Amino acid sequence: MNVLFCVFSGTGNTARVADMLASSLQNMGHHTDMYRIKKDAPMPEIGGHDAIVFGYPVHAFNAPTAMLSFLKKLPAGNAPVYLMRTSGEALRLNDASGITPRRILTKKGYTVRGEYGYVMPYNIIFRHSDEMAARMKRAAELRTARDAEEIASGKGARKRVNVFKRMVAFTLRIEHTAMPFLGKRFRAGDACVGCGLCAKLCPQNNITIVDGKPKFGKSCVGCMACAFGCPKDALKISVLNGWRVNGAYDFGGTPATDEQVCSYCHKAYLRYFHEAER
């Protein structure tokens, strides 16, 4: 089986989990191709693949606009496709993020066969502990191993999304309109040394370095690659600044025990971890 992965990832979580899923498929003798979605990058070669996996981070209970724009540009096809997403919460409300990608893909002739959700540490709102990050990584490893078997066997299940979840996701789609405006107002503070890393990390090519400081354009999708990856934590992200999370997580430590699982959405995280570890 030849599987193409098309992945949008702002701060690396989705890319990390996509790599896990791809490795599991490779261990079973399958071939995988990995394509990272970036603005203005040439489209991948779709032909010759037996299945396609589309990966994205959940943004305000929806798929990010970068993912949706990519799907809209995709040629028509009939390969079975799978959606995989990462999210900071283990809430089932995140299942609503598959609605629009499914609609676009179905219109183009693809069959959405399965959807997989993985919890990874927040890159905005608040910082998870490294213990939580390590447990999320362990859970993702266990889940991707099982999900790869399902993909290889041609099976899969779609997420059911009730009217309430649809309404919440629809309302919060305002984020898609708001982010280009907010992103235009991102600024570098005094700590900025003009290293230009933010411009390199931005998958939207939205940052240019002018007079040694980043200047933000109108194409921000709010992925947080810039603010999360800044080595000096120098970026101010407009009205979202109080939610800024900076710096890579250490996934290699000791996973959180049940007691250490964070109190926010505690039950949902426990359910997710226990399902993975059973």
Ligand SMILES: Cc1cc2nc3c(=O)[nH]c(=O)nc-3n(C[C@H](O)[C@H](O)[C@H](O)COP(=O)(O)O)c2cc1C
């Ligand atoms: C603008 C924005 C909105 C987000 N909204 C949600 C959300 O609605 N639900 C959730 O569980 N996580 C949300 N997150 C957290 C990310 O989905 C999560 O950290 C993800 O793993 C990041 O993946 P990446 O590193 O591949 O970009 C949001 C993150 C950002 C930047």
